[in-house]
Amino acid sequence: MSHSLTLIESQLHEQWLRAQSGESSSYTQLLSSISHLLRSFMRRRMQTHPNDVEDLVQETLMAIHQKRHTYDSQQPLTAWVFAIARYKWIDHLRAHGRRTPAMEDIDDWADVLSTESESADCDSRHDLSLMLAELPEKQRLAIEHTRLQGLSIAQTASLMGQSEAAVKVNVHRGLKTLSQRWGTA
C-alpha cells in the first residue's frame, strides 16, 4: 500500500468509527471523501463513457450505505470500498456491454454524417463556381452544361448555338486551364 493510500485509509477509517458512534456529520464527511475516491476510480475505467461516471459513483455510494453491515471494522475500509466499486463497475459493464459495442454501427450515425457531407458538398460547389468564374464565358458554360448539369454534347451545342466540335474544344480548353491553375486535380 502506497504512503498516500495509507494516509487516506487511516483518515477514512477514523471517520467511519466516528460515524458509527452516531455522528451524522462525520458520516456525511466520510461519504463525500469516499465519493472523490470513487469518482477517480470510475473515471479511469469509464474513459469511453464519461457520462456514466457520476451514475456509477452514486450507485456505489448507495450500495456502500445499504451494505455497510458487511464491513468488518478490523479490515481496511478502502479495500472494502473498492471491492464494492469494482463489483458495481463490472455489473455496469455486464448490463450495458451489449448496448454499446466497441464498434459503432455506422447506420446509427447516418444523421450526423449526412449533415456533415452535405455541407462539405456545398463548400466544394461554391469553390468550383469561383474557379469557373475565372474562365472565358464560352468555356465556362460548356463545362457547366456538360460536366455539372449532365447535358450531352449535342444538347449543349444546340443550347449554345455552336457546333459539337466547338463545345468539345471549349470543354477541353477550360479543363486544361483549370488543371494548370489548380494543380493535378
Next chain:
Amino acid sequence: MKTSELITLLASDPLPPDLPGTSWYLALGGAMVLNLFLVIGVWGLHADVPGLLHSASFQIKGLWLLALLLCSGAGLWRMARPDQRGGFGMQGIGLVWLAMALLGAHSLWQADPDQRLGLLMGQSWWSCPLSIALIALPWLAVWLMYLRQMAPTRLALSGASAGLLSGALATALYSLHCSETSYAFFSVWYAAGMALSSLIGALLGSRWLRW
C-alpha cells in the same frame, strides 16, 4: 440528483442496513423442520439407529461431514463479504474431501478384487446423490436469502458455496437414512450429491444474487 444531495440524503436516512432479520431466522427454522420431515417421514430413518450411531463408519462420516460443514460455512461467510477472498475455506474443502478419498482408495486396495465394485457403487449409487441434492434445496433457499442480504461479489462462486453448505447439511441428515458404510462410496456418491447441490447453487446464484 447531484451526488452531494445524495450524500446528504444517505446521511440523514434512517434506512436500516438489510441485516438478516426475523424472516431469515424463520426460514432457517422452516428448512430444518422440512428436512427432518423429509428424512423421517419420506425417506425413513435407518432400521437400527442406535447401532448406526455406534458404527465406526458412521462416526468417521460424521466427522468428515462436520469438517465439510465448517469449511463450507467459513467459505460462505467470506463470500458474503466483498473484501474477503475465498481463503482457507475453499482449500479446506478440497483437503477434507481428499482425506475421505484416500480412505476410500485404501479400502478398495485392501478389498478382494471382486468386492471392489460393490464397495464403490453400494446399493444406492444413483438415488443417493439425487436425494442429497433434493433434501438440500430448502437449505439452499435459506443460504441464498442470506447472501442476498449480504454483498457477494462473485455471484456464481457464492451460490456454489451456499450449495455446498446446503449439500453438507442435507448429507448429514440423509446419513440417518442411508445404510451405506463404504468410504469409497461416501467419497464418490456423497460428494456427487454435494457437487450437484453446488452446481444448482451456482446456477441460481448467478441469476438471483445481483445487487
